Every structure is written in C-alpha cells, then in structure tokens.
Amino acid sequence: MTLREQRALVTGGGRGIGRAIAAGLTAAGARVSILGRDEATLREAVAAGVAADYATCDVRDEASVAAALDQLSREPAFDIAIANAGAVETGPFMRSDNERFRRMLDINLIGTVNLFHATLPAMLEHRRGRLIAIASTAGHRGYPYVSAYTAAKHAVIGLVKSLALETARSGITVNAVCPGYADTDMATASIDNVANKTGKSREEALAAMIKDNPQGRLIAPEEVAAAVLYLCGPVSDAVTGQSLMINGGEF
Known part of the structure; x- marks a missing residue:
C-alpha cells in the first residue's frame, strides 16, 4: 500500500503508539507532521x-491546535488526521474528583474534538479524508480504578460513531483503533506506579496488567500502527464508524 502524496497529522507523535503510527505512515510514503508538548522529543x-516536521501544541486548547496547524501550513490540506494524544489517571471512583474527570475528558475527548475540528473543513472541501481516534479497549468495557479514563474513552467512541454518520457521503471515514495495554512508556509508568503503591514487584504488576489478554502479552505499538495504515488506505473506503480492537482476543 502506498500513501504517496498524502499528508498526515499525528498528535502525540513523538513517542509510543503515536511515534509508531507516524513512522508507519512515513514508510508508506505520506508526508507526516507530528504534534506534541515536548519539543525535544x-x-x-x-x-x-519518523516525520517530516513538527509543531508544539496542547491538544486540549483549540487555539493552540489551530496555531500549530498554521505553523505547519494548511496547504496542501491534511488528508489524514490521527488523534493519538491521551493520558490515563488511576484511582478508585470515590477518590476521583470532578477535576480528574475533567482532566481525562480534556485530553482524551476534547483533544480529539479539537484535532477533528481543525482538519475536517478542508477534508469536506476536497471530499476526501481519514479521521482516526486512538481510543482503547476501555472505550468498550469498564475497568476498575480508571473510571474517569474509561468514561472519556467511551465518549471518544461515541464521537466516532456519530461523526461517521454525518460524513458518510462526503468521501471521509471516521474510525477508532482500540488497543489493550500496549508496550509504551505509559504502560511502564503504570507498572512502576502499581509497584510503588502496592509493594508488588514489577513482574507481578505486569502480570496483573496483562492477565485479561488471552495472549498474555502487551500490544506492540507497531501492531496499532498497522491497523491505522489499513484504515488510511483505499481498501477501507467502506469502513467508517468502526472500532478496531487490538487486544489479543480479550473480548
């Protein structure tokens, strides 16, 4: 598959899943721009x-996203927009105050909304485009101690389903990719956090993390990137409003 002459934008593209997606798109011939907060990364x-260029921004801030796109130049328009930037906070519901819920909604949902708002108008004008949200298995089922994150990822899936119907006849597809626990720095931080709080070893913390995956492993970022590449290609023109699970058969 080739994505030559396609222009792609990936939020959170400097590390982890976002970096793997950017690298995969670049290898397929797309001109890739990445967004994030850490300029050095x-x-x-x-x-x-991994990418052709970058701009720093906070995806939670609509004006910041618009300014980043202006810096990268809107012409030619982006053909592909990947809302990958996200974050997770853990804790029991009774210790998860409204501010935690707002933080999770801001980065996971509003960050996706802001990217789609910024890139969709040009796609509608050209009657082509791919909008993809990197959600999570937590967008489809509940997990204990991550109620705020789970609520936000459920909201992302709802956004994808609704926007896919609005754009179904416009040449644009809107989809989500939903990985289970992936082998990223976010997973490493979660393992360290569990180990520090519970006294478990890192091996025990990892085992608890992957216990629901029938394959008994973390998902490789490149596996998520491969799913994104499929959704960006012409063979997926009829695939919209979907959530592609990358979870080892968990459900």
Missing part, C-alpha cells in the same frame, strides 16, 4: 526520520 523524532 518531537525534534528527535523528526531527526530520526
């Missing part, structure tokens, strides 16, 4: 050939 990714 973004600059290193561009230097490594």
Whole structure:
C-alpha cells in the first residue's frame, strides 16, 4: 500500500503508539507532521526520520491546535488526521474528583474534538479524508480504578460513531483503533506506579496488567500502527464508524 502524496497529522507523535503510527505512515510514503508538548522529543523524532516536521501544541486548547496547524501550513490540506494524544489517571471512583474527570475528558475527548475540528473543513472541501481516534479497549468495557479514563474513552467512541454518520457521503471515514495495554512508556509508568503503591514487584504488576489478554502479552505499538495504515488506505473506503480492537482476543 502506498500513501504517496498524502499528508498526515499525528498528535502525540513523538513517542509510543503515536511515534509508531507516524513512522508507519512515513514508510508508506505520506508526508507526516507530528504534534506534541515536548519539543525535544518531537525534534528527535523528526531527526530520526519518523516525520517530516513538527509543531508544539496542547491538544486540549483549540487555539493552540489551530496555531500549530498554521505553523505547519494548511496547504496542501491534511488528508489524514490521527488523534493519538491521551493520558490515563488511576484511582478508585470515590477518590476521583470532578477535576480528574475533567482532566481525562480534556485530553482524551476534547483533544480529539479539537484535532477533528481543525482538519475536517478542508477534508469536506476536497471530499476526501481519514479521521482516526486512538481510543482503547476501555472505550468498550469498564475497568476498575480508571473510571474517569474509561468514561472519556467511551465518549471518544461515541464521537466516532456519530461523526461517521454525518460524513458518510462526503468521501471521509471516521474510525477508532482500540488497543489493550500496549508496550509504551505509559504502560511502564503504570507498572512502576502499581509497584510503588502496592509493594508488588514489577513482574507481578505486569502480570496483573496483562492477565485479561488471552495472549498474555502487551500490544506492540507497531501492531496499532498497522491497523491505522489499513484504515488510511483505499481498501477501507467502506469502513467508517468502526472500532478496531487490538487486544489479543480479550473480548
């Protein structure tokens, strides 16, 4: 599959799943721009050939996203927009105050909304485009101690389903990719957090994390990137409003 002459934008593209997606799109021939908050990380990714250029922004801030796109130049328009930036906070519901819920909604849902708002108008004008949200298995089922994150990811799936219906005859598809626990720095931080709080070893914390995955492992970022590439290609023109699970058969 080739994505030559396609222009792609990936939020949170400097590390983890976002970096793997950017690298996969670049390898397929797309011109890739990455967004994030850590300029050093973004600059290193561009230097490594993961992407063509970058801009710093806070995806929670609509004006910040618009300014980043202006910096990257809106012409030619982006053909592909990947809302990958996200975050998770853990804790029991009774210790998860409204501010935690707002933080999770801001980064996971509003960050996706802001990217789609910024890139969709040009796609509608050209009657082509791919909008993809990197959600989570937590967008489809509940998990204990991550109620705020789970609520936000459920909201992302609802956004994808609704927007897919609005754009169904416009040449644009809107989909989500939903990985289980992936082998990223976010997973490493979660393992360290569990180990520090519970006294478990890192091996025990990892085992608890992957116990629901029938394959008994973390998901590789490149596996998520491969799913994104499929959704970006012409063979997926009829696939919209869907959530592609990358979870080892968990459900």
